[in-house]
Amino acid sequence: MSTLRISRRVALATATLLASGATTMIGATAAHADTQLGTMTATPATGADNDAMSFTTSGACTGGGTNLIMSVSGQGFPATGTQVVGNSPISTYQQTAAGGYVVPLSNTMRYFAQQAGITALSGEYDFTLTCRNAFGASTFGDYVGKIYFTSPTSYTSSNQTATTTTLAVTPANSATAGSAVTLTATVSPAAAGTVQFMDGTTAIGSPVTVANGTATLTTSALTQGAHQLSAAFTSSDPNFGSSTSTATSYTVSPPSAQATTTALAVAPGTSSPAGTSVTLTATVDPSSAAGTITFTDGGTAIGSPVAVSNGTATLTTSTLPQGDHQLAAAFTPTDATKFAASTSASVTYTVSAPTGGGGGGTGGGTGGTATGTENITTTVAPGALVLSVAGSTVALPPLTLNSASTLFATAGPIQTVTVTDTRAGAPGWSLSGQVADFSDGGDTINGENLGWIPRLVNKVDGLNVTLGGAVAPANGVAAGDSGALGLKSSRTLATATGLGTAQLGADLSLVAPTSTKAGTYTAVLTLTAM
Numbered sequence: 001m002s003t004l005r006i007s008r009r010v011a012l013a014t015a016t017l018l019a020s021g022a023t024t025m026i027g028a029t030a031a032h033a034d035t036q037l038g039t040m041t042a043t044p045a046t047g048a049d050n051d052a053m054s055f056t057t058s059g060a061c062t063g064g065g066t067n068l069i070m071s072v073s074g075q076g077f078p079a080t081g082t083q084v085v086g087n088s089p090i091s092t093y094q095q096t097a098a099g100g101y102v103v104p105l106s107n108t109m110r111y112f113a114q115q116a117g118i119t120a121l122s123g124e125y126d127f128t129l130t131c132r133n134a135f136g137a138s139t140f141g142d143y144v145g146k147i148y149f150t151s152p153t154s155y156t157s158s159n160q161t162a163t164t165t166t167l168a169v170t171p172a173n174s175a176t177a178g179s180a181v182t183l184t185a186t187v188s189p190a191a192a193g194t195v196q197f198m199d200g201t202t203a204i205g206s207p208v209t210v211a212n213g214t215a216t217l218t219t220s221a222l223t224q225g226a227h228q229l230s231a232a233f234t235s236s237d238p239n240f241g242s243s244t245s246t247a248t249s250y251t252v253s254p255p256s257a258q259a260t261t262t263a264l265a266v267a268p269g270t271s272s273p274a275g276t277s278v279t280l281t282a283t284v285d286p287s288s289a290a291g292t293i294t295f296t297d298g299g300t301a302i303g304s305p306v307a308v309s310n311g312t313a314t315l316t317t318s319t320l321p322q323g324d325h326q327l328a329a330a331f332t333p334t335d336a337t338k339f340a341a342s343t344s345a346s347v348t349y350t351v352s353a354p355t356g357g358g359g360g361g362t363g364g365g366t367g368g369t370a371t372g373t374e375n376i377t378t379t380v381a382p383g384a385l386v387l388s389v390a391g392s393t394v395a396l397p398p399l400t401l402n403s404a405s406t407l408f409a410t411a412g413p414i415q416t417v418t419v420t421d422t423r424a425g426a427p428g429w430s431l432s433g434q435v436a437d438f439s440d441g442g443d444t445i446n447g448e449n450l451g452w453i454p455r456l457v458n459k460v461d462g463l464n465v466t467l468g469g470a471v472a473p474a475n476g477v478a479a480g481d482s483g484a485l486g487l488k489s490s491r492t493l494a495t496a497t498g499l500g501t502a503q504l505g506a507d508l509s510l511v512a513p514t515s516t517k518a519g520t521y522t523a524v525l526t527l528t529a530m
Helices: 109-115
Strands: 006-016 036-043 046-048 054-057 067-074 082-089 101-104 123-132 139-151 154-156 164-170 174-176 181-188 193-199 214-219 225-235 248-253 261-267 271-273 278-285 291-297 312-317 323-333 347-352 385-389 393-395 408-413 417-421 429-435 450-459 464-467 491-497 500-512 519-529
Touching: 036 123, 054 123, 054 139, 067 101, 082 123, 164 225, 164 248, 181 193, 181 225, 193 214, 261 323, 261 347, 278 291, 278 323, 291 312, 385 519, 393 408, 417 429, 417 491, 450 464, 450 491, 464 500, 491 500
Parallel strands: 006 393, 036 139, 174 248, 271 347
Antiparallel strands: 006 519, 036 054, 046 154, 054 101, 067 082, 067 123, 123 139, 139 154, 164 181, 181 214, 193 225, 225 248, 261 278, 278 312, 291 323, 323 347, 385 417, 408 500, 417 500, 429 491, 429 519, 450 500, 464 491
């Protein structure tokens, strides 16, 4: 069976300044004792994957031992554990009033995950601190602790109930610059906390307190152009996790443009047999708005744009394939300074199997029967797998120094990627991405320092899309490092089964050491669908 591979390249560019940090080696796994002496608690109790972390034991090594060693196990790490604190004398650690020890990890969880080849931390991770002698394999008991990663970059010390956050925007789809836009976040199950509304990576106002599962913000400050709006819920209840909504595409038209609304009517009824003529009629209000209507089926245009006349535009087609369809009408004004664009709500329409027809004849003489046959032939076209990107350049913001003054970092979305599959047999497809090193013509930033979080922008109902896992950037590795972390290796953005069109995106994150010289650095991200 042959494989179809389609690639597109997108240039990633950013202005830079960067620097290298110290490296901590992960040692061998620690031998655990059979006796549990007590428990440990993490400090901070809630934090990020790149936070410095320590564990405080509930007591001392009462069973004996002069040294301590700690390991971690959980999703992605070996079952036997990975060493996170080397074999060290007890005397080197701070002792609490209760007789316990405060033991810092030798590095961050992000570092240990990267060294273990883990692309996204998730779920429960178990830490075991073993009391042992300085030499040999004698152990005298363990202290155990746990943390839970509720997202690839944040953890908590309690096993929380997961939440989901959804975002509704009023008015829907678009507004004019300077007009009020209301963002409503719904958190389920309802939990105490705050919601930060976001426009891409920029906060909109201050966090809003959640009341009865909802938080609302009204703003007139959205600038003219395209926006990606989202809501990030931060739980203040240790029993519930935080969550972020999917991004909602939103358009703000010029301030002088008059708002429009577009409605769609489909005839006949809500369904018809395949091959039947289906008429789509769009009505634009106000009727004086000049422009065109693009009729779409699941985001894909049906025919060419139709001019609006006296507030209406009509298209008739008999080529809708059998199955369920999401039909819509998008109005594009001739003069965007006078009228704003608008899109109708989707109309669900079903095309059933074609109706039967024809007949046969019987005849012949007395007492006889005559029969006839007809051969019915049809052809299934091979179809095609097509990939396109909304633009060939992604301009990330300049890198800025992090709060610890150890790394520079920046973030931003890739251009929207559209994959359309019309191939017979519905073989499914996989979309992956891989980046080369960043370069300004002389100096480089290692491509391992680039990561992403895939996201689904839109898809047709008949297409099942599964997003790839989040890929964390390396922790500012040097230009000459030959590893395969981050997007330096090919990583899956999404896989799909079924036919139709999907639009996908990803939120990039780039870090770099502060030693890199100033300049404008560019890398090529190659996206491949196959």
